[in-house]
Amino acid sequence: FSLLSDMQAKGMTSSAPILVRIFKQENELEVWKRESSGRYALLKTYGICRWSGQLGPKNREGDRQAPEGFYLVTPKQMNPRSELFLSFDLGFPNEVDRAHGRSGRHLMVHGECTSSGCYAMTNDGMAEIYALAREAFAGGQKAIQVQALPFRMTAENLAKYRADPNFAFWKNLKEGSDHFEVVRHEPRVDACGGNYVFNASAPRGPLRASRPCPELVYEPETAALVEEKQRNDTQQVAQLVRAGTGAFKRVYLDGDMHKSYRRLLDAAPSSYASFNVAEVSRLEALKGEPLEMPIQ
Numbered sequence: 001f002s003l004l005s006d007m008q009a010k011g012m013t014s015s016a017p018i019l020v021r022i023f024k025q026e027n028e029l030e031v032w033k034r035e036s037s038g039r040y041a042l043l044k045t046y047g048i049c050r051w052s053g054q055l056g057p058k059n060r061e062g063d064r065q066a067p068e069g070f071y072l073v074t075p076k077q078m079n080p081r082s083e084l085f086l087s088f089d090l091g092f093p094n095e096v097d098r099a100h101g102r103s104g105r106h107l108m109v110h111g112e113c114t115s116s117g118c119y120a121m122t123n124d125g126m127a128e129i130y131a132l133a134r135e136a137f138a139g140g141q142k143a144i145q146v147q148a149l150p151f152r153m154t155a156e157n158l159a160k161y162r163a164d165p166n167f168a169f170w171k172n173l174k175e176g177s178d179h180f181e182v183v184r185h186e187p188r189v190d191a192c193g194g195n196y197v198f199n200a201s202a203p204r205g206p207l208r209a210s211r212p213c214p215e216l217v218y219e220p221e222t223a224a225l226v227e228e229k230q231r232n233d234t235q236q237v238a239q240l241v242r243a244g245t246g247a248f249k250r251v252y253l254d255g256d257m258h259k260s261y262r263r264l265l266d267a268a269p270s271s272y273a274s275f276n277v278a279e280v281s282r283l284e285a286l287k288g289e290p291l292e293m294p295i296q
Helices: 002-009 095-099 122-138 155-160 167-183 220-242 259-267
Strands: 018-023 028-034 040-047 069-073 087-089 108-110 144-149 189-192 195-198 248-251 291-294
Touching: 002 040, 018 122, 028 122, 040 122, 040 259, 069 095, 069 167, 087 122, 095 189, 108 122, 122 144, 144 167, 155 220, 167 195, 167 220
Parallel strands: 018 144
Antiparallel strands: 018 028, 028 040, 069 144, 087 108, 189 195, 248 291
């Protein structure tokens, strides 16, 4: 009932389209919903109970990496009979992943609190997320965009991780994030030259991730807003670097969980309404905080 009240207060209907944003480092999943104005607004933020691996894309099956990128979830990817309560498949590998030779399958957002490359949301959290997706599909949405990002694309994070080997990939993801944030419309996602391209078109045929990028055409008003944001972000990053912000690589033993669940683990009971401690994957990897390793 609280979600319905929130929707009504924000001018949303239960059948309006949704968009999902995942932030690994912050251990958060956001559900955005389209308002009557046509723009998306944040409906609710969920703590991620468990993800595995490190910051960075998934490269091969078995590496425990949770995917990063822009994915589409269709009704056929929804699984109400999942072994992990409820789930939907992210659609990894997508076209960009395949262009880089990335492999893997069955990469999900699901319930419970165990991960070997997935985003686990607890049963309570997944019940709400699944219901929101189900209602959006019932309302006519063909596919839900999932933006899986390594961290919130703040100037502080960009300055800190500027020397990470994944930084070029993360800058490409930031382009899509910027397109969404400046206009709050779902960006159209294509690919060429092994990268994502957003809200772009090619006058001479469709784009392919495995082919070089042709000359691209962008909608002028949106492109101007994105360029302004990127210019401001670049200036802020440069100021932070001049002020002494060091370059780091963030290293996990094996992924992380939201601070709210960490507090529950510290409280010591064997189970909670939202998850069973005994079923948390690689519990020993959560004993310490991730390390920030300086990059010279």
